[in-house]
Amino acid sequence: MHNLSSSPHRCALCNVPLSETNDTEEHIIPNSIGGRRTVRGFICNPCNNNRGDHWDNAVAKQFTSIALITGIKRQHGDVPPIKFEDKDGKTIALSADGQMKLTGKAVVTESVGSSGITTNIRAGTDKEADKIAEGFSKKYNKQGINNIEYSKKYIAEEISEDVEFEFSFGDKGSGKSYVKTAMALASKNGISIDECECAKDFLVNDGYPCFGYYYAKEVLINRPEFLHIVTLEGNPKEKLLLSYIEYFSFFRIVVCLSRNYLGKAFKDSYALDPRAGGQLDIDFNVPLSACEIESLYNCDYYNPEVLGASLKNVLSLSPRKMQS
Ligand SMILES: [Zn+2]
Numbered sequence: 001m002h003n004l005s006s007s008p009h010r011c012a013l014c015n016v017p018l019s020e021t022n023d024t025e026e027h028i029i030p031n032s033i034g035g036r037r038t039v040r041g042f043i044c045n046p047c048n049n050n051r052g053d054h055w056d057n058a059v060a061k062q063f064t065s066i067a068l069i070t071g072i073k074r075q076h077g078d079v080p081p082i083k084f085e086d087k088d089g090k091t092i093a094l095s096a097d098g099q100m101k102l103t104g105k106a107v108v109t110e111s112v113g114s115s116g117i118t119t120n121i122r123a124g125t126d127k128e129a130d131k132i133a134e135g136f137s138k139k140y141n142k143q144g145i146n147n148i149e150y151s152k153k154y155i156a157e158e159i160s161e162d163v164e165f166e167f168s169f170g171d172k173g174s175g176k177s178y179v180k181t182a183m184a185l186a187s188k189n190g191i192s193i194d195e196c197e198c199a200k201d202f203l204v205n206d207g208y209p210c211f212g213y214y215y216a217k218e219v220l221i222n223r224p225e226f227l228h229i230v231t232l233e234g235n236p237k238e239k240l241l242l243s244y245i246e247y248f249s250f251f252r253i254v255v256c257l258s259r260n261y262l263g264k265a266f267k268d269s270y271a272l273d274p275r276a277g278g279q280l281d282i283d284f285n286v287p288l289s290a291c292e293i294e295s296l297y298n299c300d301y302y303n304p305e306v307l308g309a310s311l312k313n314v315l316s317l318s319p320r321k322m323q324s
Helices: 045-062 064-070 126-142 172-188 197-203 290-297 304-317
Strands: 082-085 091-094 100-102 107-113 116-122 150-154 211-213 228-235 240-247 251-258 266-272
Touching: 045 064, 045 172, 064 304, 172 197, 172 211, 172 228, 172 240, 172 251, 172 266, 197 251, 211 290, 251 290
Parallel strands: 116 150
Antiparallel strands: 082 091, 091 100, 107 116, 211 251, 228 240, 228 266, 240 251
């Protein structure tokens, strides 16, 4: 832990001096997607609560479906349930415990035949169906209809697994969260935002988004089944300070913190399995040189086939086996 009283730490976002009263524990990878490890002496409390949370929420929203499907564990709070429609137009809620439930209004149809009234109830749970049936019984009794044979029938609903999976590339808020994550790891390594002109321009001055999707080459040397990772590599030869971020094993970007890096050569990373939270030891190599950064920004290293294959791989881990 940093000793703040003897260090000139300032908030990376608003530049106020950090003290014991306004310093915060900032999650390196957002807690909203399962990150655990934190850094102090990075940003102030107001910036954490305002901008930081706003950006991290954008990331949480972007990955809501996949977080539920893969069953990640948050340090604080459950992943909120998501609602979606299956191919028959039924609304289904998927909650963090992996339970799928029909939501919305229960549907009741009645038919009168020679044998009496048949009430068909389609409801989310047996309990809900019982409650509805009880209400109908009372209604008929009130009307004095006791001599008609009355039967109820539950329609066992098969919930279709054939649902749409939605994923977005996020908005500017999520972009800032990625760069903040890279910057948090840099801060942990004693590098200030003043040494990261690309990150500073984007995060503080709302300048050019200093990252790009990266699906050109495998970066992870010992790839596990499932992970989140953020890496950091200082390369004074290329004058680059680069971070590779991978979320849910399929969302892959490279953040360029600085193109003017003259510090020491080093590597650091933080990786975890977000289903259990356990830290992973992963070796990596980001094969980018200084002259390739413009191509990174121009989306030249985006490859929908690699993205699709890795997403499919992740979804095959899930017990729900949803379609990608
Ligand atoms: Zn601040």
